[in-house]
Amino acid sequence: MTVSVKFSLDGVLKVDDVEQTITTNAVFKVQWMDELLKWNPDNFGGIGIKVTVRLTLTRRPTFILLNVYLPIIILSFLNAAVFAVPVDSGEKLSYVLTVLLSLAVFMSTVSGMLPTTSNHTPYITIYLSCLIVISTLSVLMTHSFKM
Template sequence: DDQHPYMISYNGQINWTPASVFTFYCQLDMTYFPFDSQTCTIYIMAIDYSMQQLNIYFEEGPRFTSKQENGEWDVIDLELQETPQKDLTERPEHKVLLKLKRRSAFILLNVYLPVIVLSFLNLAVFVVPAESGEKLSYVLTVLLSLAVFISVVSGMLPTTSTNIPIITIYLSLQLLINTVSVLLTVYVIRIHHRSADKPIPSHLQFLTRIMKKSASNKIDLGSSDDRIKNWNIVALSVDKLCLYIFTTIVLSSCCALLFIIAKDEY
């Protein structure tokens, strides 16, 4: 071979060290993205020979003689595994395991942290007064911001992953929470601006008494001014209940996400 000559030693040993560039593909498990680790398997075999004709062995394990740092992956280990063969008629085969770990700092600061912040910002919609006129526009802005981050994360994930990433499940849950928040916000605004002539339903009276921590007296529906005021109180009570419920859901989902990540890391 003119490109890869043989080196013949004085003791009769012949060395041939061909160089080439190989491209290989790995099946990715993106469950814990971006805190995932991947193991790529490289098979080294002589396809046209059996072990009677040719055997492959390594004097030492594989090593990196020249490695360029990658901004996305860290090489954790490079391991050689010999595949035992039952008889000499089989092909000689070895496996090289390349273990990689994703660098997660960039995605953590630019994706995870903003999404968690948006999850808590969504709770503020239940604190914004209905009479301000900004309640609905606020929750829609948070919803659109979350939709943008979902698009960003979708662009980072490969379409060949065998499992659904946890971050995708978390984002879908937050999107569902935000959507329900929009519907509840519309409901609260309608209650707040409801006509004073309409009576307050019994279930809303009960909810208002619970939120006010007073179960002894019913809401007074005597005068028109009282009814307008009481409809406002009902809207505030619904907001307060939603704030408690959604805070519990968001905190639980965030804690579950952090627990799963920490469990995988350590």
């Protein structure tokens, strides 16, 4: 008996990073011809043929490294670099505010990438929250020294 199995992925309809789901259109076709073996669902309580499909997906660690961790490291250094800007330059407050806003926008972006059904708070969210608190304190301290 010859069994022909064909699987074709017609297209990816939707990728939801937050829910970690992929919606696709696909066709799974199995064909064989055996005159002696014919399936009659009535003989088995109306049960049809069961097909199990295994799909293995792999994560892309380079994507997360370049698009999440690298910007966080750069923003951390920029946040610490505020102390290198001279107070008399007049640019310290605008620099601190720019870093604070960048952290807030990036935290919003990262939180949109994380699953909402998590049982605990991810370490990256805790770290970004600490950076925002430090940056806010820097803004307050810079503003108070300017007055």
